[in-house]
Amino acid sequence: MSGKIVSIAHGVEGLFIENNRFNTTSISYNFYLPLREETVAENALLPFILTASSKKYPDFSALNLKLNKLYGARLDASAEKYGDCQLLSMRISVINDRFTFDSDSLVKAASDMLLGLIFEPNTENGAFMENDVEREKRKAIEHIKGEIAEKRVYAKNRLISEMYKGEAYGIQKCGTVGQVEAITGESLYRAWVNMLSSAFVRVQVIGESLPPKFFEAVAEKFENLSRKDITDCRSCKPTAPAKKVKTVFEKMDVKQGKLVMGFSSEMYGDDDVSLPLMVMCDIFGGAPYSRLFTNVREKMSLCYYCAASTVRYKGLLTVDSGVEWQNADKAVNEILNQLEIMQKGEFTDFEFESSIKSICDTLKGNYDSQNGIDLWYALKINNRQLYSPEDIIEKVKAITREDVIYAARGVKLHTIYKLLPKEGPIC
């Protein structure tokens, strides 16, 4: 499984990944824009409003009825952070033509539909329709406010905001409630025009075959646009080490406390340089054989979960855990003790080898998920080589214990965030 990048227009790439194991074909449009306070909320709303209606389907019920008629074609929208960029994705997937009895091609119809949604939205006089804008704004605000319900996610996001205060990466991925409230039909229209003219774009198709003249149809849409100031997705500021470790706490009416620790890493960047950090993180706290799971959970019985994860291109490593507030300091000390063990190279060969095997096994499994493949390549935009999971497996197999120790030594505690129950102490 590998594909070749096709140049569609200035800063617009096409990628077809031939894969005949799935019953569906998936088509995604990925727009990369700089992450900025002044544009984040409008940009984040775009994938949602664009996939809710269009000139042809001004009513979302009519659009959903059509999706049902297309044998449950699935339309998805998302707005995520990708380093210091915002990644806006719109995606449709539909069952392959051979499973239906219709004479028309489903894949072609779904592909035309998505193109229409992105390029011919329901707008009037340079603005999106008021009803549509207000509906999507309300949903976005409820989504932002609703984050507090999931304490683990909330705590992790709070750590990121604290750790990257004043930096692009600290911006909330859908903006703040105030920023969403300020959106108008006109400002959203301007964001849409900006997205089409200046975003770096990757259009991806994964399936048995490419719909006829697919990339030509996409090229036609971009032809009349003036494409300029294209986003440079490579600009991603690495995480600077903290001059002094910051501790932040927040009180809430909860039974269980949450502890999140953020670390800066001297190793960061794309696959050619940062893979040892992935292995280090996995041995440290990525799986049931990891140091954190076996010690903080199993031996000390302090928590149900204590896990490490990393954002390699940003040079960020986090550890999060749900603990009783009385045990929070004990957990912090043990987590730091385990990091020191990693830095001294005192992890076992068994842990190292288990990690390499587990990572390679998971990477190979990527081929069996259409969404997984789509996301894999949507995140492979900085590297012209377009590494496949198989390429990365080869690179991971070449990693040595020394590489992992080197990665661990660059990991420095930056910020600690604690969510404490109301009855807990101030610490």
Added chain:
Amino acid sequence: MLKQVFESDFGESYIKCEHESGLKIYILEKPLYNSAYAIFGTKYGSIDNCFSVNGEKVEVPEGIAHFLEHKLFESEDGDAFTRYAETGAYANAFTSFDKTCYLFSCSSRFYDNLEILLDFVQSPYFTAATVEKEQGIIGQEIRMYDDSPGWRVMFNMLLGMYKNHPVRIDIAGTTDSIAEITDELLYKCYNTFYNPQNMFLCIAGNVNTEKILKMVENGIKPKEKFDLCRIMPTEPDEVSQPEIVQALEVATPMFCFGYKENADSMPTVKERICTAVLLEMIAGDASPLYKSLTEQGLINDEFSFEYFNGPGYSTVIFEGESSNPKKVADEIKAEINRLKEEGLNKKLFTAIRSGLYGNAIRGFNNIENIAMGLVDCAMNDTDLFDDVKYLKAITVDDVYKRLARLDDDKTVLSVIVPKEK
């Protein structure tokens, strides 16, 4: 072992067979895939707190099935996770109301992993010391769920709906109930429910059926068969409490609105599929109700519905976030009554049927989904291709008839409201 082959008209097929021990085995091969997914499970879940073995009645603490699941990973000389670490597989387990499942997924060394799975699930090792250690970990798991509004809103609804049925109890039990668990009780439950006659093995992915069957032939330890009977308390038709409200740290209220239904027998395949179509027609994203609720600002993308049923319980649930859950519940009731009076829209029916057909085909993309589907087949003695077959055959009249079971007088509205600041 006698093999039964099931074939679909869209290119998939699987086998079912029964080992002499009574173990049911289901395998669907996906030769084009890199990975495989295996589940070894037992018909034993959180609702099985009272049962009889050869006529002798036994009562055990709430949450013990889940506790047992955690403990089974340990053996005298290490734990199963350490063994999987050697092969690189991803391993996990879960306990639901009516089953406990142990699973792994991998892209290499499938047969080594299967050997580990079959071995550790059949090798219990419980001591007073290991039981005590687990009480700390599970205690934290329970407290984590206590803070989870999504979890609480559902369990509060079940509490409001069921007076006696154990589905009203949290899967993990309570800090107090798990304190009563001992190693002897764990062995008692293990020896009762982890008998192959009560178990299943479901596998999907890049595997060889014959090789698996050979391994199972030698790898399953036969046990004496006995009469196992679940004892369920009598459950009245009425709900226990029609409205139930709890305050937690949320921004927008969360709700779970359910219709209690008669559950004397498990639903047939036709009933299950008619319910799936009906729920889409009532509240799916192409329905008039969904449009109206969205336009009034009463629901967002968190809105969903499900048909939730098992031994002795059956309910249709609508859930989501809303500034006014009471109004959402009233509108759902009104829409159901309108449909009862006016009948169902045939065009919408046809479109939804196509949509669900496509979803069923799409489901075969994912080996985890397939393996879980095979577990349902083992639990309910159904065929994995039922959805695709029956969706072609059902009519709008079949779906209309299903509406009658939704009774206005048997609803529960559970709401999580924000804490007052």
